[in-house]
Amino acid sequence: MNRNEIIDLSWDDFDELRDPRPEENGFDQVVERAISRRGFLGGVLAFGSGATVFGSGLLSSATSARAQVSVFAFEPVGIATDFDIHVPAGYTWKPLVRWGDALFSEAEGAFSPETGVSVEMSDKVFGENTDGMELFEVDGKQVIAVNSEYVNPKVNLPEGSEGMPKNADEVVLLKHMQGVTVMEVADTGNGYEVVVDSPFNRRIHHDTQMTMDGPAAGSDLVKTKADPEGLSPKGTMNNCGSGKTLWGTYLTCEENFNGYFGATGAFEETEEFKRYGIGGEGRYAYEKHDPRYDLSQEPNEPHRHGWVTEIDPADPQSTPVKHTALGRFKHENAEMVQAADGRIVVYMGDDERGEFMYKFVSNGTWAEGQPTDGLLSDGTLYVAKFNDDQSGEWLPLTPETTGMSLEEILVFSRMAGSKVGATTMDRPEWIAANPLRVEAYCALTNNKNRGLKTNAGGDETPVSGPNPREANHYGQIVRWRPEGEDHGADAFTWDLFVMAGNPEVHDDAYAGSPNVTPGNMFNSPDGMAFDTQGKLWIQTDGEDSNEGDFAGMGNNQMLVGDPETGEIARFLTAPNGAEVTGLCWSADRKTAFVGIQHPGGSWPDGAGKPRSAIIAVWREDGELIG
Ligand code: FEO
Ligand code: CA
Ligand code: CA
Numbered sequence: 067m068n069r070n071e072i073i074d075l076s077w078d079d080f081d082e083l084r085d086p087r088p089e090e091n092g093f094d095q096v097v098e099r100a101i102s103r104r105g106f107l108g109g110v111l112a113f114g115s116g117a118t119v120f121g122s123g124l125l126s127s128a129t130s131a132r133a134q135v136s137v138f139a140f141e142p143v144g145i146a147t148d149f150d151i152h153v154p155a156g157y158t159w160k161p162l163v164r165w166g167d168a169l170f171s172e173a174e175g176a177f178s179p180e181t182g183v184s185v186e187m188s189d190k191v192f193g194e195n196t197d198g199m200e201l202f203e204v205d206g207k208q209v210i211a212v213n214s215e216y217v218n219p220k221v222n223l224p225e226g227s228e229g230m231p232k233n234a235d236e237v238v239l240l241k242h243m244q245g246v247t248v249m250e251v252a253d254t255g256n257g258y259e260v261v262v263d264s265p266f267n268r269r270i271h272h273d274t275q276m277t278m279d280g281p282a283a284g285s286d287l288v289k290t291k292a293d294p295e296g297l298s299p300k301g302t303m304n305n306c307g308s309g310k311t312l313w314g315t316y317l318t319c320e321e322n323f324n325g326y327f328g329a330t331g332a333f334e335e336t337e338e339f340k341r342y343g344i345g346g347e348g349r350y351a352y353e354k355h356d357p358r359y360d361l362s363q364e365p366n367e368p369h370r371h372g373w374v375t376e377i378d379p380a381d382p383q384s385t386p387v388k389h390t391a392l393g394r395f396k397h398e399n400a401e402m403v404q405a406a407d408g409r410i411v412v413y414m415g416d417d418e419r420g421e422f423m424y425k426f427v428s429n430g431t432w433a434e435g436q437p438t439d440g441l442l443s444d445g446t447l448y449v450a451k452f453n454d455d456q457s458g459e460w461l462p463l464t465p466e467t468t469g470m471s472l473e474e475i476l477v478f479s480r481m482a483g484s485k486v487g488a489t490t491m492d493r494p495e496w497i498a499a500n501p502l503r504v505e506a507y508c509a510l511t512n513n514k515n516r517g518l519k520t521n522a523g524g525d526e527t528p529v530s531g532p533n534p535r536e537a538n539h540y541g542q543i544v545r546w547r548p549e550g551e552d553h554g555a556d557a558f559t560w561d562l563f564v565m566a567g568n569p570e571v572h573d574d575a576y577a578g579s580p581n582v583t584p585g586n587m588f589n590s591p592d593g594m595a596f597d598t599q600g601k602l603w604i605q606t607d608g609e610d611s612n613e614g615d616f617a618g619m620g621n622n623q624m625l626v627g628d629p630e631t632g633e634i635a636r637f638l639t640a641p642n643g644a645e646v647t648g649l650c651w652s653a654d655r656k657t658a659f660v661g662i663q664h665p666g667g668s669w670p671d672g673a674g675k676p677r678s679a680i681i682a683v684w685r686e687d688g689e690l691i692g
Pocket of ligand 2: 306307398592593647
């Protein structure tokens with residue numbers, strides 16, 4: 067497969083290139099084994115009204131709630147297969163910002179439908195492929211920090227490049243279109259707009275100067291020729307999900323960083339590189355034009371990526387900080403909550419088939435107005451173990467439990483997790499904590515290898531616990547309640563809030579849980595966020611062919627779920643080709659900002675190149691959404 071074909075792969079299929087799986091089992095065998103799990107599935111979805119069995123309690127109350135009166139104040143939208151956005155009657159949407167839109171007046175008109183954006187203007191416009199985002203209130207202004215996860219070089223490089231940068235300038239163009247945008251937004255009276263030239267506006271990209279803190283900062287593992295101290299990395303890359311600290315800063319999460327590295331000469335293919343999918347050719351040929359991405363010249367550079375990076379959106383001069391204490395893996399998002407004693411807890415997923423769920427717990431405690439120094443650089447990293455009896459525990463990753471040094475534990479967290487027997491998961495995407503109850507939810511998006519192939523470290527991926535279906539192409543959402551209603555506790559109980567599936571195609575476990583119906587079905591839950599009313603918003607990044615196993619599901623979508631009844635309703639459908647990712651609300655909570663990534667066709671302009679964009683959605687009567 068050449069580099070031009072590699073560009074067309076999804077990031078998870080890119081993983082398979084480096085780590086191919088053995089021949090699949092026959093489909094009949096897959097289904098038979100899944101059905102045999104139904105006895106076990108009867109034991110999940112147990113929270114809610116105290117029920118302990120499937121089909122009574124939570125789920126029957128969900129069904130009856132739907133039959134009588136929905137908890138949601140909107141009429142759900144049907145599926146769509148077109149290249150437009152659809153929202154419920156009584157709601158309106160419009161684009162807030164598209165990639166290439168100016169953040170500064172000097173870049174007004176910089177985007178051309180034919181040629182995209184020039185390298186000179188590329189760090190003065192909104193980046194491509196919008197993802198996680200959070201809104202901050204700063205001095206009475208509203209400031210959004212938002213990720214640009216990756217680029218589609220076949221869309222945004224000049225025609226003659228054929229989707230691959232042909233010189234150093236074109237590499238710079240790609241580097242600038244990714245990373246993070248900080249921008250002020252304001253309500254014009256007819257929806258929100260970006261405040262061009264706001265002093266808060268800022269682009270942070272693959273070449274922006276950063277610092278590192280925590281136990282792995284300054285270690286030999288992160289030193290390079292350009293940074294012999296190992297304290298001054300450049301760039302944050304493949305910024306996927308997000309988080310918001312309790313003290314009002316932004317957390318950007320570095321996910322598929324491995325794909326940016328390649329080698330122009332010999333390099334040592336270590337076990338650690340293999341576990342993280344590093345080697346061979348980089349996706350964008352950066353290594354041909356920038357030695358920082360060349361494994362034969364800077365073998366430690368990949369160790370400086372795959373972190374959670376903190377950015378202060380209130381200070382455009384601030385230097386972003388990579389927090390090594392939170393571990394290095396393909397970070398999805400970072401959900402911060404507080405333990406009962408005031409310690410900081412950050413829940414995090416590692417989005418790759420068969421990888422783990424983590425939590426960081428600070429040593430220090432915090433309360434409003436207190437200093438935050440050390441909170442994200444001094445603490446313990448844990449990994450989740452789920453048991454089939456719906457109990458679970460957080461296992462600490464320490465030199466004692468792993469036999470690794472603390473620096474190694476943090477830089478090679480996946481290997482530390484394997485040593486303590488963490489549960490291999492179906493691609494942990496976003497984690498969201500319920501603001502009204504001490505519980506958290508993780509979207510396990512899908513895992514076609516479940517039960518069929520080990521993870522990249524050789525750990526088995528048995529059909530069990532919260533990963534109950536072999537060759538799982540629909541996904542599920544697991545939730546857990548920590549012991550003693552304390553996010554700092556080591557023990558928890560869990561259930562599945564929903565198991566996605568297709569009840570029109572299947573009548574077994576692949577039909578999904580009973581709160582999935584022909585009217586709300588979806589696949590591949592990914593982005594998630596709670597609103598202030600305790601409703602769980604779910605965004606999908608799945609198969610939108612509307613065929614076969616996915617018939618009747620249509621385009622990717624955003625739904626809302628009720629943690630109490632299990633009811634789920636479809637709120638929005640995306641243009642074909644797009645995933646829905648990234649969600650935050652205006653300060654008055656009356657406008658939702660929703661990310662539309664990699665749309666197809668020519669959305670949203672109707673002509674020229676498709677452009678990822680954030681849309682604003684609001685209720686025409688000015689009431690709260692949902
Ligand atoms: Fe960038 Fe796992 O999604
Ligand atoms: Ca995602
Ligand atoms: Ca995804």
